[in-house]
Amino acid sequence: MERPSGMSAGVLFRRVLMLCLSLSVVSVSQADELQLLLKLKSSLATPSTTGVFSSWRVGNDKCNFTGIVCNSGGFVTEINLSQMGLVGTLPFDSICSLGSLEKIDLGENRFYGKVVDDLRNCTRLKYFNLGFNSFSGTVPDLSTLSRLEFLNLNNSGFSGIFPWKSLENMTNLGFLSLGDNFFDVTSPFPMEAIKLEKLYWLYLTNCSIRGQIPEGIGNLTLLENLELSDNELSGEIPRGIARLGRLQQLELYDNFLTGKLPLGFGNLTSLVNFDASHNRLEGGLSEIRFLTSLASLQLFENQLTGEIPEELGEFKNLTELSLYSNRLTGSLPPKLGSWSDFKYVDVSDNSLTGSIPPDMCKNVKMTDFLMLDNKLTGTIPATYTDCSSLIRVRLNNNSLSGAVPAGIWGLPNLIIIDLGANQLEGSITSDIRRGKSLAQLLLSDNKFSGELPEAMSEASALVSIQLSLNGFVGKIPSTIGNLTKLNTLNLNGNLLSSSIPVSIVSCVALAVVNLSNNSLTGEIPDSIGNLQTLNSLNLSNNKLSGKIPLSLGLMKLSLLDLSNNRLTGPIPDSLSTEAYHDSFDGNPSLCSQRLEQFRPCISSSQATTPVGVILSCFFAGISLLLIMFAIMMYAKFRKRSKSLKSVNSLCRPDSWNMKSYCVLSFTERDIIDFIKTENLIGRGGSGNVYKVVLGNGKELAVKHIWASCSGSFRSHPSSSAILSKKRKSSPEYDAEVAALSSIRHVNVVKLYCSITSEDSHLLVYEYLPNGSLWDRLHESQKMEMGWEVRYEIALGAALGLEYLHHGCARPIIHRDVKSSNILLDKEWKPRIADFGLAKIVQASPGGNWTHAIAGTLGYIAPEYAYTMKVSEKSDVYSFGVVLMELVTGRRPIESEFGENKDIVHWVREHMSSKNSLLDLVDSNISDTLKEDAVEVLRIAILCTANIPTVRPSMRMVVQMLEEAEPCSLNNILVDKVGENSEKTEGKQLNSGSQN
Template sequence: MKNKLPVVLHLFIFFILLHSSNGFSDLDALLKLKQSMAVAPERSGLDDWVAPLPNSIVSNSHCSFSGVTCDENSRVTSLIISNVALNGSIPPEIGVLNKLVNLTLTSNGLTGELPVEMCNLTSIRFINFSTNAITGEFPGEIVAAMAELEVFDVYNNNFSGMLPLEFVKLKNLKKLFLGGNFFSGEIPEDYSEFQSLQSLGLQGNALTGRIPWSLSRLSTLEELCLGYFNSYDGGIPPEFGSFKSLKLLDIGGCDLSGEIPESLGNLKMLHTLFLQFNNLTGEIPPDLSGLVSLKSLDLSSNNLTGGIPESFSELKNLTLLNLFLNHLSGPIPPFIGDLPNLEVLQLWTNNFTFSLPPNLGSNGKLLILDVDGNHLTGTIPQDLCKGGKLQILVLMVNYFFGPLPEKLGDCKSLTKIRIMNNFFNGTIPAGVFNLPELTMLELDNNYFSGELPAEMYSESLQIVSISNNRLTGIIPPAIGGLVNITKLSLQSNNLIGGIPEEMFNLKRLYAINFSDNNLTGEIPADIGNCSDLTSLDLSRNELHGEFPRGILSLSSLNILNVSRNNLIGEIPAKLGHMKSLTVLDLSYNQFSGRVPSDGQLKDFNDTVFAGNPNLCSPHLPHCESITNLKHHSVSLNKSKLFLSIFIPITITFSILIFFLLIKQKNKIQKSKSWKLTTFQRLDFKAEDVIVCLKDENIIGKGGAGIVYRGSMPNGIDVAIKRLMGRNHGFEAEIQTLGTIKHRNIVRLLGYVCNRDTNLLLYEFMSHGSLGEILHGPKGAHLQWETRCKIAIEAAKGLCYLHHDCSPLIIHRDVKSNNILLDSDYEAHVADFGLAKFLRDAGGSECMSSIAGSYGYIAPEYAYTLKVDEKSDVYSFGVVLLELISGKKPVGEFGDGVDIVRWVRETISEIPPPPETAVVVAVVDCRLKGYVLESVVDMFKIAMMCVEEESTRRPNMREVVQMLTNGNL
């Protein structure tokens, strides 16, 4: 027992209260509980917990409290309070309820530690405190007093320390759930000595070491969960095949290695086997066919090879088969289509070949089919939706051909259809635009032809993307019937006619892309009705008329591209006052007049206005040629007069500015108000940093500031980043960044500041940035092995930010120029000028405007301004494409085309099998002697990272796993 004296004092005081002359009843204890565990104001749940009126003769009023059950003596035997948003802690008075058999306080907001007075609950059999925020090391003395305990559940709290041993002594304990906490150390060997245990849940902690093989001695065990956030050495003990009663084995996501033991096939009663997200190797053992009761098998995200064993045809009870993210190959065996109970089949990102089983879906039970990213071909089985239950159909990035089955247009259960990047042809079944549950229809990069249907009335469709096909005809007015659509992409087809006005009644639209068609007419004035629009691309058409004034009312518009049309007239001055606009392209039209010089239009470069011969701007060389010639002489005389006055004033002003700058520079260097704050021991002073702020020491400039190289008196070089402006939250955030310690993140050594200036001090990276080397003359020396190493190291740095540091951090500006290389070319993620702290794991933030670098910005960030860690994943995918191709993200592929679009267009232009052919087409010609399979593996990972839908991207932990466990 830890710290016995305080426990004894606690209990002594408690029993004095209990046996005082006034007594302390169950009613008093419950009212004290209500006082300590107050319900949040917006919730109700304990409203009827009120004291009886004075002089009331009722002595058992508490027995009618909600959640309370009493025995015949009005003693509380059961207390069940769930989902009522309690806060506060469990008070010591809980020990008064010494007749409690069931104490359940789940899914509330309880904090603090468990009171030692719970030792008095000697009759307790069921305790459930799951999904709260209770903290502290686990008080083993409480458990020791509960001899009758059968169920103990504290899943998803904040307990820490080693796993308590006291549970082992409880002879009646059947269910023990300690998962979702912060327990550390190894699983004790003593845990193999439970006498009656049926369920053991230790998942989601910080456990290490090897999984004890001795757990297999638990002859009564039915459920064993050990994975997720735990990190074990070695593999699955082969002895686990000797469990006699095991029904569920979940050891996913805990760094297991080695092969899957064949002995697991002996678990005849097992219905669930989860081994996903580990480092398991070898082939899938055919012996697993012995799992005759198996319903759910998940071996996804490992390094398994070989094929699906033919013996799996014996698994007649199988409902879920997940094998995605492995290196499996060969055909999908035909018997998969004959499994009578199969509901979920997910095989994406493997190397499966040939066609889908022709009978797939014929059992009438199929819910989900996802075979994205394989080498499958052939046509689509006709009976995928035979039972009318199919919800998700994902076939993208394969070599399927032929028309879509017309039956899909009648499959009313469908919620998602994603079949991009194949060779489908024929017309699109008209019925898919009217399915009652369908939210996503993505048919991009195929060969669909014909016209869009004249009737569209789905109220569920949110995303329709049919770009890069061969559609003809008009955009039907019926498209206005898709009342909840948010994204509509019809780019790169052969559509004609005008843009229907009906579509601008779609109030939820945030992205429209009709580029690269043959559309004519004017842009409808009603476009301003789409108030949520953030991206509008109408480029490469034959639209005419003046710039539509309705666009100026789109306050959330981030991206506007109307280039390569026949638009005329002047560019309205109000366009420069659209503060959210970050990407603009008006090039190659017939605009005339002057480009407005106020607002943010002056911040866009010349390419935005190029190809408009009658457009005048100070940056356009032909501006003078279109000036009205009859005013030339008058203007000339005015210019002479102006210059005679302006030049002397300018010279005088310049001299004054020069001396002011000299004075300011001296002030910066000699100021005694500088303060040096360090995060480790540094053998230099603030003055040593200040003297390095010279122009000859500048090694980089960016939007956030200027970077200098500083040589300190002790011979150490540091990078000094002088920030632009003064940030009032600077010190608080820097204190957090200063605690980040990871090998692949540039270390913040400290900072120097005064009232006007902030200087960040980083460790110096002698080889500069990856972008500078890769896209410069030294890029030829950066060969494939080094590029792979850099990719892995940078991924590990980002993984730490997203998953392991506290608070979690989104970088928001991941790019090759922010990956720095030291003397050994080891990669370090740098520049946290745009970083955001995520207080809630898995949360997101909505930004007021787009931040980041063009070419790296994720689509959803540009459309919705919502940012989460998947936005960083997209940017990292762009970096991987840079490493493969040696090309910059933008500027090398033509107007409006970035590296992601260039790669996708390259894929669409190469006949099957395109995977290796695409890599050969895009790989950096400066690379010599690389292993093609390694480049293909990184290419696959990169394309997963740059998926348009953020939910389809892996997280950085998965990216690291794929990069380190593949063939790179």
């Protein structure tokens, strides 16, 4: 056989091979085809709610089967079973025996297993779609499928190296979608793809491609859609891309592209969507002014300069504009958004000047109004009072002035109003009562005045109120207790007077309270200690009087500041610790038996009094003691009766349900008998924790979540979950069990079993004798840990989080990573604990949203407070804070950091030099290891980047930590911790455990 000139031996071989394969396909009869289809049916399962295969049975014409199309001769040409919820493996040996088959559409199901080489026999295929499934292994050689016009393997679970050479034979291919798979070897841009001249759709997003986009991309002149995002592409956008005149969508985001938009880019006049965000592009936007068909322009997180072209204000189809985090100057086009159903604008973090365009919500479609961190001036246009579609308004850190138009306070769908750091004035009007969706009201550092309206308490969805550094006067609304979702209340630096309303204790979700620098009077409410989620309390620089409530001593606060008031009496012993050494200054009438800066408290036995007074006091005391004893015994009897009733109900054979997650050596009765006060070792936001010692000496930790028959969730005063009279799990319980029951990792706390009854939920864990990392760094159990031990804790905790993010079938976001949720075993190895806030990531294009701020002050990622969007990068930020704790020995929030400042801000202030960072290292770390500690501090700085996408993944964090291993680790692993552990082991509680 003579080889045509110009044809390589390899191409000739493949064509001969395809010819042989096509000739080898044995013709099958229609009866055979029926059996082949029935074999396909038998290998799959369907949801019970669908009748996909109800027509697939002997006796029916196969051409009338659901999803089957035949040709005029009665032979099967199409199998279309997409989006049917099908589960199973695909028998391609049977499928590809259908000799006339031209179309296979099985996308968006739940198929798994490998796609075998039998697929090569489907030589007549023109349309092949396996997108959005759960296959494994590599994509087989597809070179025999030379007739393909449509190939979609997007998001199907494939791994390994894609067989790019297979594309050389697909000269008719118009649609190619291979993105979002687990191709694990980074390869150069596939030159085979740019030879497919009939392509109109090319989707290679998240395809492990590196290097430059070839100039030859301009040869694909039929392209309408080009998506190359989330790869490792570098270099400039090629000029050849300007030849793609039919291009409607161009997606290049999340790469490393540099340089300017190429000359001639404005020729892409059909372009509707353009996204090149999160790259390193520079230069101006002059080419954009010609793209009059644009509906969405996304160029955020680049290094673009110059002005926004005024022509954008004339784009009649533009609905989305996102240019934040660039270096843009000048003013916004005055007609921006006035022609279309404008929905979204984010030009934050630039240097824009001038006024806000007035007509962006002209058609009442806009949802996001984001222009923070610029130099905008003028007033907020009154036209936005009618913008009922608005969800987010963020204009903070500009130079805006004047009063806020009254109607904005009460917009019905608004979740966040962020106007901080401007020069705005006027008052909050009673219109705010209509803001039923409002979660965050952020007005700090302005010139607002007047009284806080009682109507504010009718905005029942409020989670955060931050009004510091303004001129508000009068009292805190007495009805503030109606805000049961309120997490943060910051009224610092105003002119408020009167007392702290007692109703504040009804704000059961409060974590942060800052009422400092006002003129508040009266006493601190005794019941404030019932706010079990409270993490930070600042009442300094007021005129508060009376005693410090004893209940404050029962709380674990990361910040407590009662300084510069008029408080009297003793400082509770539990608060007389180094952690709160300056929390009570400026209260001359306080006394303490432990804090040296205060006078000692004088007991009654030390005072000199007349004998009659002493006798009177003695008999009065005896009487009081008798009364108190009677009350205590009665209360104890009631409590014991109630406790016995609860335990007895658990012990009834028909009242409990035990579900084990591993082989157990104990029964539910062994656990239940220990749920009593004397075994209580910790309290947390979602339950009490008890220590259980089995007969064989094995120690366990048990979290007890108890619900009353009336339906209120009672493990904790701050809990708000509602249960029916029938047994119904709490959100915390469901989250913790779902997250932990399937996890097997040495650095994640082990869940043995769950025990549930009508009114109780128990989770049984391994017991960690060395308590939490918080205790070892900051509390009374504080110990001098050397750097080697701290490093091992950091690496172990990182490995645990890496597993949650990358090792589970569906990533688990912890959402409350902090040092008190990192527990230590007897060998000081860490465990990630407390999954009460965990979120298992759903595969939805809109991401994972929440309408409440979950987490702990000082650890919460900045974007979480205003986007309410959950991501793994939020955990990375929190872990970065933990690393800073380990290196510096400091708590996340300390008064010396400054008002509204935290450890992240404090560390960043010292980033100018290596010596500055060395100064931050804990003095308990030896000088020879401080440089090793600084390397970890640099990792922490990366983890706490303001922009989530800039933060490394936990997989990258682990790699960086492994590279930062201290040189001495192989020689020394035990330092002062080892010396002290034997002395303190008997006293160490599992405090904070499973909180």
